[in-house]
Amino acid sequence: MIPQILASEEIVHATTGGWLAQWAWLIVVVPFAAMLAIIFFGKRMPREGGEIAVGAMGFVFVYAAVLLILNITQGVVYEHSIQVAQIGSVTVEWGWVVDGLSTMMYFVVGTLSFLVFTYALGYMKGDVRVTWFFAAFTFFAGSMLVLVSAPNLIQLIVGWEGVGIASYLLIGHYWEQKENSSAGMKAFYTNKVADIGLIIGAIILGTAVGSFRYSSILDAATANAAVLRPVAVLGGVLLFIGAMGKSAQFPFHVWLPDAMAGPTPVSSLMHAATMVTAGVYLIARMYPLYAGMAADMRVLIVVIGTITLLIAGLLAIVQDDLKRVLAYSTVSQLGYMVAALGAGGYTAGLFHLWTHAFFKGLLFLTAGSVIHAVHSNNMSDMGGLRKKMPVTFWSFTSATLALVAIIPFAGFFSKDEILATLGQNGYRAAMWVGILGAFITAFYMGRAMFLTFFGTYKGDAHVHESPAVMAVPMAILGVAALVAGWVNIPGIYEGFHEWVGVRAITFPSFAPEAFDVPVMLTGLGFALAGLIIAYFFYYADADTQVARDRVRIPVLWPFLEHKYYLDDLYLAMLVNPIKGPIARAVDWSNSYIIDGVVNGAGVLARLISRFVYGDLDQKGIDLAVNTAAIVTGSAGGRVRRLQTGKVQQYAAMTLVGVALLVIAIVIFT
Amino acid sequence: MTLVQYLILGALMFSLGVYGLLIRRNAVMVLLAIELMLNAVNLNLIAFEAALRTSFAGGQVFAIFVISVAAAEVGIGLAIVLLIFRNRRSANVDELDLMRW
Numbered sequence: 001m002i003p004q005i006l007a008s009e010e011i012v013h014a015t016t017g018g019w020l021a022q023w024a025w026l027i028v029v030v031p032f033a034a035m036l037a038i039i040f041f042g043k044r045m046p047r048e049g050g051e052i053a054v055g056a057m058g059f060v061f062v063y064a065a066v067l068l069i070l071n072i073t074q075g076v077v078y079e080h081s082i083q084v085a086q087i088g089s090v091t092v093e094w095g096w097v098v099d100g101l102s103t104m105m106y107f108v109v110g111t112l113s114f115l116v117f118t119y120a121l122g123y124m125k126g127d128v129r130v131t132w133f134f135a136a137f138t139f140f141a142g143s144m145l146v147l148v149s150a151p152n153l154i155q156l157i158v159g160w161e162g163v164g165i166a167s168y169l170l171i172g173h174y175w176e177q178k179e180n181s182s183a184g185m186k187a188f189y190t191n192k193v194a195d196i197g198l199i200i201g202a203i204i205l206g207t208a209v210g211s212f213r214y215s216s217i218l219d220a221a222t223a224n225a226a227v228l229r230p231v232a233v234l235g236g237v238l239l240f241i242g243a244m245g246k247s248a249q250f251p252f253h254v255w256l257p258d259a260m261a262g263p264t265p266v267s268s269l270m271h272a273a274t275m276v277t278a279g280v281y282l283i284a285r286m287y288p289l290y291a292g293m294a295a296d297m298r299v300l301i302v303v304i305g306t307i308t309l310l311i312a313g314l315l316a317i318v319q320d321d322l323k324r325v326l327a328y329s330t331v332s333q334l335g336y337m338v339a340a341l342g343a344g345g346y347t348a349g350l351f352h353l354w355t356h357a358f359f360k361g362l363l364f365l366t367a368g369s370v371i372h373a374v375h376s377n378n379m380s381d382m383g384g385l386r387k388k389m390p391v392t393f394w395s396f397t398s399a400t401l402a403l404v405a406i407i408p409f410a411g412f413f414s415k416d417e418i419l420a421t422l423g424q425n426g427y428r429a430a431m432w433v434g435i436l437g438a439f440i441t442a443f444y445m446g447r448a449m450f451l452t453f454f455g456t457y458k459g460d461a462h463v464h465e466s467p468a469v470m471a472v473p474m475a476i477l478g479v480a481a482l483v484a485g486w487v488n489i490p491g492i493y494e495g496f497h498e499w500v501g502v503r504a505i506t507f508p509s510f511a512p513e514a515f516d517v518p519v520m521l522t523g524l525g526f527a528l529a530g531l532i533i534a535y536f537f538y539y540a541d542a543d544t545q546v547a548r549d550r551v552r553i554p555v556l557w558p559f560l561e562h563k564y565y566l567d568d569l570y571l572a573m574l575v576n577p578i579k580g581p582i583a584r585a586v587d588w589s590n591s592y593i594i595d596g597v598v599n600g601a602g603v604l605a606r607l608i609s610r611f612v613y614g615d616l617d618q619k620g621i622d623l624a625v626n627t628a629a630i631v632t633g634s635a636g637g638r639v640r641r642l643q644t645g646k647v648q649q650y651a652a653m654t655l656v657g658v659a660l661l662v663i664a665i666v667i668f669t
Numbered sequence: 670m671t672l673v674q675y676l677i678l679g680a681l682m683f684s685l686g687v688y689g690l691l692i693r694r695n696a697v698m699v700l701l702a703i704e705l706m707l708n709a710v711n712l713n714l715i716a717f718e719a720a721l722r723t724s725f726a727g728g729q730v731f732a733i734f735v736i737s738v739a740a741a742e743v744g745i746g747l748a749i750v751l752l753i754f755r756n757r758r759s760a761n762v763d764e765l766d767l768m769r770w
Contacts, residue, residue, distance in 0.1 A: 645766035648699075652691055 014075035021078035021098040031142030042131035053134040061114040064106035095151040100502035105148040112273035115473035120265035122469035140166035144274035152212040153202040171262040183261035190255040194245020201238025218505040221289040236294030247279025250308040257327040264368030272361030301342025309335025313440035345421030355410035359402035362477035366396040384457035395478035402481040410485030420516035442530025450538040490515040675716035682709035
């Protein structure tokens with residue numbers, strides 16, 4: 001343990017956290033124990049296992065909250081590893097890290113999971129496979145905690161893949177419909193392609209340094225070690241490819257909107273606290289590498305993040321499905337986070353992750369509440385829900401204002417900090433794209449809000465407010481969407497910066513992001529402008545909203561509606577070639593080789609069994625046995641005729657026998 | 670008289686008994702033939718006793734045993750024959766096949 005952590009020029013004092021940190025492995029183990037309990041006992045519980053899941057997440061939430069307070073008051077750095085296996089010179093370890101970064105993530109995952117799981121108790125009531133759902137959902141959160149608690153790259157990959165498989169299961173929850181299971185597969189495959197980068201990168205860095213522990217790799221990175229120098233940039237790029245897949249960065253973003261096929265609580269947790277934040281977390285965890293030896297590739301990270309935030313924001317404008325608007329919004333916000341981390345804004349990126357978790361989780365919960373009420377995902381079937389669903393409406397408003405970055409809501413502080421970082425660290429173009437992105441964000445969120453909650457109701461369902469089990473988590477998050485940003489106000493209170501700064505690894509450059517008033521005002525102005533324009537487009541004729549597509553720009557609109565034709569491109573360039581010849585070859589080999597072998601084995605087995613039964617058993621063994629019985633029987637039948645019952649015959653035979661004996665004795669003696 | 674002459678007489682008597690046993694149909698005559706065989710044996714026992722002149726007179730004792738056992742046997746045998754005759758109205762041995770298969 002390093003009790004003193006150098007953050008910029010200041011010395012941050014930290015403790016090892018005592019038994020609270022030593023027992024932090026419970027955060028990971030309890031969800032998995034809960035998952036097993038749900039699988040074995042869930043069906044017999046009154047809520048079909050949901051209460052076990054909520055209880056486990058409540059435990060994680062409380063433990064994480066205590067750790068967070070401990071970190072705020074004292075600063076905690078603790079790391080423990082248990083050796084699991086030794087393969088040659090490679091040591092496989094399982095452990096847990098409690099430092100500023102992981103504690104922040106524990107808290108985000110714990111809080112969001114607890115609230116979303118509670119919400120899911122109401123949302124999933126009467127659903128098919130509730131027990132199955134909660135088991136997979138608990139596994140989802142537990143895998144994310146494995147990923148976050150990992151002190152080495154191997155454990156990170158274990159959690160990473162666990163999150164991937166859980167998302168596959170959950171996105172495909174309603175697998176009776178083909179498109180849902182296809183969406184699950186799409187998420188899984190897209191991630192799998194990117195995961196290859198992560199795994200190769202981990203192997204390169206791990207073998208170069210000789211250890212898969214972050215602390216070893218990052219110590220080597222900060223010390224500018226000679227062994228790491230040739231592969232640092234390559235390893236950094238490969239790890240970033242993995243992060244691009246999980247965090248849905250361009251061009252791997254295609255899976256995230258389709259992931260809406262799962263139940264809404266899944267979308268909420270996936271977009272807020274698990275899965276998509278994994279990539280951002282990985283970049284943040286490996287930040288000393290990117291800040292130091294792999295600094296050359298930071299431009300790449302900024303460019304990818306900036307492209308992502310722009311193109312996803314544009315796509316959100318044309319969506320009619322409420323959840324898809326939010327999904328593209330998430331992709332866009334992830335672009336902000338990645339761009340910030342690339343530009344050197346360690347705190348800014350994580351701060352946006354933190355605030356985004358609360359308001360985006362909430363946006364999905366409210367969307368779920370709306371969908372639950374109107375039985376449609378399409379915003380054309382909504383409208384006028386403001387009066388009928390007050391809790392949902394006010395929660396949605398709070399989250400929208402946070403996402404649009406209106407002062408004093410949470411998103412304002414984090415997005416402003418990202419823009420300021422981009423500007424100050426010399427990425428002026430990216431900053432302007434970010435400001436444009438703020439405008440786009442405001443526009444599509446204003447559109448979603450006006451179409452959903454204002455005007456007249458256009459559907460035909462009986463609309464009602466959601467039950468308390470769903471409304472209370474929304475209300476809590478509604479407050480959080482307001483206050484979550486107040487933990488880091490540059491120049492006034494920089495708590496968040498200090499929390500995530502407490503780490504065992506020295507940062508080469510880790511300065512608190514400065515305050516930039518002109519940028520802040522510009523961003524705020526663009527956001528307000530976006531809201532106002534959306535108001536004119538979508539609220540001015542709120543009663544009918546028939547003309548809401550009048551902004552349909554001839555070339556741009558179809559282009560956006562087809563998602564830049566990226567899916568078609570992937571289909572044409574990757575999926576179909578693979579599906580065509582490769583699938584055909586696999587099918588051929590299956591039909592002719594594997595099936596041939598199997599059928600041949602079947603035929604052979606039948607022949608053998610026929611021989612065994614017909615020839616060996618019936619004609620061999622049975623015949624021998626029966627023949628023995630028949631011979632014995634007929635022999636007995638003949639021999640018994642000797643038993644005439646005539647005493648004199650017996651006497652004669654005795655006499656003959658005695659005579660023969662006498663003769664024999666006489667001859668042989 | 671020498672031992673051999675006694676033995677020849679015993680053998681003749683035994684053979685006569687065997688002949689009677691196998692040939693006679695009347696059960697009473699069969700029992701009679703058995704008596705003849707037993708007495709042939711007795712004759713041999715006595716003859717050997719007299720010839721060997723043993724001190725404990727085993728042959729004579731055995732002969733008396735045989736006589737007493739033969740008497741008991743004939744008693745039982747005659748009882749069986751009487752019962753069979755009462756049931757079957759015949760005492761012919763070749764008609765008695767109750768023990769056959």
